[in-house]
Amino acid sequence: MFALLHYPLLALLSWASVSAQTQTEPGRVVWGSGNSGLSYVKSEQFGDFLLVKNRTIKHGLVYESKAAESMCECRTMCWTSSRCHSATLKEAATRSSCDLSEMGPENATMEAKGAASSMFWLEPLNLTYLEVLPRGIYWVHAHKKNFTTARTICSSVHGHRLMIIKEGREQELVSRAAMAMKAPILLHLMNSQNGLVWGDGTRYMDTVMARSIQPTVLSVDIPAYKFVLDKTSPALVQTDFVTEDFFMCQGDLDN
Structure with a gap:
């Protein structure tokens, strides 16, 4: 599961580079605390995305649901699918699942749900x-x-x-x-x-x-x-x- 870290320094970003000191994996930096439920993640490997806590993408907008043990696994599932622009990890004691959706951050309807996190790639925002x-x-x-x-x-x-x-x-x-x-x-x-x-x-x-x-x-x-x-x-x-x-x-x- 991703660790949501508050990054305390100003970071001026271009699409090519970022100056940062706190990383959770090579080329990956997270901004945002747990209060708003919204975090920004810069990932050189997977591309930049927004992470929203306690929200799921509406079921009717999901084209496939797969078993997944972590947000990292769910992220990879979305990244490797040509249709996927967003994904939700629903955590459960017995079986966690990853919902994949074609909706971008500007047109995905979300619903409040605990023990869930949704990610949205920034690319569709143009x-x-x-x-x-x-x-x-x-x-x-x-x-x-x-x-x-x-x-x-x-x-x-x-x-x-x-x-x-x-x-x-x-x-x-x-x-x-x-x-x-x-x-x-x-x-x-x-x-x-x-x-x-x-x-x-x-x-x-x-x-x-x-x-x-x-x-x-x-x-x-x-x-x-x-x-x-x-x-x-x-x-x-x-x-x-x-x-x-x-x-x-x-x-x-x-x-």
């Missing part, structure tokens, strides 16, 4: 940028989407949402992403009757970003905002629900 911090995973989709579609894609992945910025390191992360993409990054920041609010209801003025960036307000009728780097100077610019931009999703690893 990412173009990825970073992992001690408390979260952050990624940019390869294709531009409008605000409504971006929010739906992010929330369809377990433990994820469209990006909100509440800490200085998250602001720095979005700056790096915008610089790497050479394009604006859509955020979950919206106009409301109470002023600007993040997607979780936090007032913009109560977060660290308000100390350094004053959002551009063209009209109170323009609902959403995107992060823009103009000659390395950060800005928040209004956008509507129709314009398509790159967007960042975030998954909490220890909330």
Whole structure:
């Protein structure tokens, strides 16, 4: 069974390399504690994947179920099947089983169940940028989407949402992403009757970003905002629900 370790250092990831000190097998590193049930695993041998505790993939989405003694064995079963994008290990005293599914992390319906863990390969998400911090995973989709579609894609992945910025390191992360993409990054920041609010209801003025960036307000009728780097100077610019931009999703690893 995988040991879920909390990795305490910042790790900036590219698809080619990762800087890390704690590994559970050669080329394998795990980020995430047991509180959120969501962990990110980087594996040079098997490919990167998300691990979700106490969740099973809905039975109707499973194309095959096999006997398996451990998550490692279940992972190998999925990895060696050309159809498999996700798998669930159901542990039992007499016979543990591994359910294989073609569903990726964005379209797999899950159900709560103790003594079970589900894994999802990251490849179906079609990412173009990825970073992992001690408390979260952050990624940019390869294709531009409008605000409504971006929010739906992010929330369809377990433990994820469209990006909100509440800490200085998250602001720095979005700056790096915008610089790497050479394009604006859509955020979950919206106009409301109470002023600007993040997607979780936090007032913009109560977060660290308000100390350094004053959002551009063209009209109170323009609902959403995107992060823009103009000659390395950060800005928040209004956008509507129709314009398509790159967007960042975030998954909490220890909330």
